[in-house]
Amino acid sequence: MRRSIRTLVIGLPLLAACGARSTVPSAASAPDLGKRFVAANGMVTAAHPQASEAGVEMLRRGGNAVDAAVATAFTLGVGEPQMSGLGGGGGMLIWLQREGRVEYIDFYSAQRVETWRGIGGLDSGVASLRVVGIPGEVAGLLEAHERYGKLSRAELLAPAIRLAEEGFPVNQILADMIAGAREKLSRFPASMRLYWPNNEPLKPGDILRNPELAAALRRIAADGPSGFYRSEMAREVVQVLNRGGHPASLADFAAYRPQWKRPLCTEYRGFVVLSA
Numbered sequence: 001m002r003r004s005i006r007t008l009v010i011g012l013p014l015l016a017a018c019g020a021r022s023t024v025p026s027a028a029s030a031p032d033l034g035k036r037f038v039a040a041n042g043m044v045t046a047a048h049p050q051a052s053e054a055g056v057e058m059l060r061r062g063g064n065a066v067d068a069a070v071a072t073a074f075t076l077g078v079g080e081p082q083m084s085g086l087g088g089g090g091g092m093l094i095w096l097q098r099e100g101r102v103e104y105i106d107f108y109s110a111q112r113v114e115t116w117r118g119i120g121g122l123d124s125g126v127a128s129l130r131v132v133g134i135p136g137e138v139a140g141l142l143e144a145h146e147r148y149g150k151l152s153r154a155e156l157l158a159p160a161i162r163l164a165e166e167g168f169p170v171n172q173i174l175a176d177m178i179a180g181a182r183e184k185l186s187r188f189p190a191s192m193r194l195y196w197p198n199n200e201p202l203k204p205g206d207i208l209r210n211p212e213l214a215a216a217l218r219r220i221a222a223d224g225p226s227g228f229y230r231s232e233m234a235r236e237v238v239q240v241l242n243r244g245g246h247p248a249s250l251a252d253f254a255a256y257r258p259q260w261k262r263p264l265c266t267e268y269r270g271f272v273v274l275s276a
Helices: 049-060 065-079 137-147 153-166 172-180 187-197 213-221 232-243 251-256
Strands: 008-009 090-095 103-107 259-261 264-268 271-275
Touching: 049 065, 049 153, 065 090, 065 137, 065 153, 065 213, 090 137, 090 271, 103 137, 137 153, 153 213, 232 251
Parallel strands: none
Antiparallel strands: 008 090, 090 103, 103 259, 264 271
């Protein structure tokens, strides 16, 4: 049974553990830093405008904070590929307003330590594939949605699919990252075709379209976690990792599970700080 979510908090400072039940001060007690935005029913902020819009779209459809966060995260992976995406991981803090408590789901990338211990090869130059973990983002976002969301998977992934298909203007930050990553990208022909078409890096204002990513997101929308962890895409990722000396297997992908953990919290200057 899915419970009502009013507020979602992500990325607060890591402090000390305390009881699971806490009282959060009202917004009226927060300091006024001179730049304040007020919304009657909800607010979404992200590092890419289309990602923020995706979250707002979910709220307008009647979704809750988890629906908005999941849609925002998947869309952010399209608009900010240098920072996040299907190959990454993370964590989510969820405040349950009616119950007065917080939950935390950890979906950081995992490594099978007993098998991978001692593989070595921490390159100082181009990143070694041997230090890559099994990506947790897809599993974590979908499990948070399964437990607490209200809308369908298809609704949540629709903005990300749309952005990947229709494309978006490359901003200065992404353009600089693409221009500076030629050595890494050149190891993967598909990446070069996407980010260095005609052997020239995408520039600010160029439109970046990623139909293959859109197809991957469609599979996830249709099949859930198995559309990623038990898919042909997973097999291709494992093959690339293996060629780079990484011992990952399809079984490692299929076995990945996020973990629900007790969050950390403390009081600081009259505020309750909740953290991963």
